[in-house]
Amino acid sequence: MDDAPALRGAWIEFRTADLAGYRRRLREAGIREFRHAGSVHVYLSAPGGQVVRLLDVSYDGP
Numbered sequence: 001m002d003d004a005p006a007l008r009g010a011w012i013e014f015r016t017a018d019l020a021g022y023r024r025r026l027r028e029a030g031i032r033e034f035r036h037a038g039s040v041h042v043y044l045s046a047p048g049g050q051v052v053r054l055l056d057v058s059y060d061g062p
Contacts (some may be wrong), residue, residue, distance in 0.1 A: 011051040013044070019056045026054075 016022050023042070027033065032045045044052045 009050065011053065013053045014060070015055050015057045017053060017057050018052055022054055 014022075023033075026044055031047075033042050034045060035041075036043055041053055041055075044054070046052060
């Protein structure tokens, strides 16, 4: 995914107490992970292009 289509929509953030478990289950379901330049976070690209970021409930930052 490049920035042109991705930046047109909202990037959704979900918080969970089981970050590792949800990331594993999403990978097993075939949801693609990617890194975005300038960010330390891992993002997911749902079928159709929706971008999602999973964070631990205790995360405090940008």
